[in-house]
Amino acid sequence: MQFTFDTILFLISSAFVAGGIDALAGGGGLVTIPALMAAGIPPVSALATNKLQSTIGTSSAFLTFLRAGHVDIRQFVLPAIGAFLGALAGATVVQFVNPIFLSAIVPLLLIGMAAYFLLAPPLSGEDRHARLGRMGITLCMTSIGFYDGFLVLVRDHF
Incomplete structure (x- = not known):
């Protein structure tokens, strides 16, 4: 599957918006999953991609809170x-x-x-x-x- 420059820009923008939402309240997947599906990625692949980025983001946040002594x-x-x-x-x-x-x-x-x-x-x-x-x-x-x-x-x- 190949993406146009516009599609890549759309996905990058969506990822930044979703990251901001995740940082404030969680729920960034409500942005990334539809964005990935709108780009033509099948639902299952969109869910798997979202799960991977979510795992990385959650792990990073957890380690930050752990190092600060909040956990x-x-x-x-x-x-x-x-x-x-x-x-x-x-x-x-x-x-x-x-x-x-x-x-x-x-x-x-x-x-x-x-x-x-x-x-x-x-x-x-x-x-x-x-x-x-x-x-x-x-x-x-x-x-x-x-x-x-x-x-x-x-x-x-x-």
């Missing part, structure tokens, strides 16, 4: 294990889902994520403090891991 590793070991196990479960389950269903659900999930980011109330000072205990956070992270693992392996069904 207590011991507090997040159990939630991290839950996220990993959830991702494994999601990646396993997606192998048994009909590909036609998958091609229909990906746009709906993106619309749902966009609606959440647009309609969610702004964060306040109270939101800085955890409302869930360690087990609640672990369950949330396991669910997010499942969702993430499910979408990462969607490409195997197309």
Whole structure:
């Protein structure tokens, strides 16, 4: 697949906008996935490309916060294990889902994520403090891991 200069410029611009959104609030994939698909990249490849850039960005942010002393590793070991196990479960389950269903659900999930980011109330000072205990956070992270693992392996069904 070859891209014109205009397409490359469009993708680079979209990446910078998505990076800015990710840095402020997260959700840059709501920009990159449609941009990649608009450039003619198949949905599965667009999801995989987005996952790679997201992983690099998240890792960079995590290391920055860790070096600054804002992360207590011991507090997040159990939630991290839950996220990993959830991702494994999601990646396993997606192998048994009909590909036609998958091609229909990906746009709906993106619309749902966009609606959440647009309609969610702004964060306040109270939101800085955890409302869930360690087990609640672990369950949330396991669910997010499942969702993430499910979408990462969607490409195997197309």
